[in-house]
Amino acid sequence: MEVSNLYDLLGIARTASQEEVKKGYRKSCLVHHPDKGGDPEMFKDISKAFETLSDPRKRALYDQQLDRTNSSDGANPQPRSDKRQATKKQKTQPGPPQSESGPSEIPQNPENLSVKELKSLLSSLGIRHDDCVEKAELLQRLRERKNKAKRKTATNPSSISQLAIKILSIGDPECGKSCIIKRYCEGRFVNRYISTIGVDYGVKKLTIQNVKVAINFFDLSGQQDYEEIRRDFYRDSQGVLLVFELNDKNTFNNLTRWEREARSNGLNLQEVDVVVCGNKVDLNGREVTAQEANKWSSSRGYKYFDVSANNGQGISEALDSLFASVVSRNLRNRESLLSSLI
Structure with a gap:
């Protein structure tokens, strides 16, 4: 295991309790996550640090590594600043007013x-x-x-050449949220279940309606332990992937709970583009019919798709539909704003 100053990444001491590890992770996430201008690589490092330090076995192995190398990691804890981001902010400080204006x-x-x-x-x-x-x-x-x-x-109302959009994936644990994203982005399926640690982040670049779009995925863990961490990732989202498991009706019934959590944290799903995915359509034992899922989704203005992260069925159609809707909404809003200002 390579020593990566994991304690320092989270700004905690080697003696930190599990609760302090969680708090350190949450604080570091809020400072460094890309949604708030943080560096994506730093954000990934922080997630890796939490993955190791929140697991007693992995943490013990890491501590042994520190002892062997006489590392000072965690000896003098203080929040680690993102020097790359600080430099970026310094370079992008607003200068004198430009001559060209709107x-x-x-x-x-x-x-x-x-x-x-x-x-x-x-x-x-x-x-x-x-x-x-x-x-x-x-x-x-x-x-x-x-x-x-x-x-x-x-x-040419859509003359904007580049656009960055924020997409959340939410739903109960083990429904396949991460697998859906991985299937779409990488065209592959991971058979072994790996629980998302807090929040996972990734970027997919596409061209939609002649616009270069950076899709910023925020894959939120469905585990109850990470509810406090999830809270700060809802705001300013433009699209939501709401996922449940077709052969477990409880996960379908829990979609309303995810709606409430989003709303209580500043995101009303009725005001953004939402695609509902009933995952694992390839498996037997279906407990939620397409008609039932469609009815629930359409009553809220959502789109619904049967999908399978395993074989890829419906994945491209579902996510392409979501991204197209988000981009169209952005372009309409931009056109409306320009028209009102002229």
């Missing part, structure tokens, strides 16, 4: 502005006006800018 800065009645004010406004918008003599010419330049923005919105 149409929102054009007032409703520019005719009421003085010549000096009009020239200042044109300069702030990056519009050339040194060849204008009369006030009417300055106003004409403003009208040209507004008309150009209107034409662009009307003819």
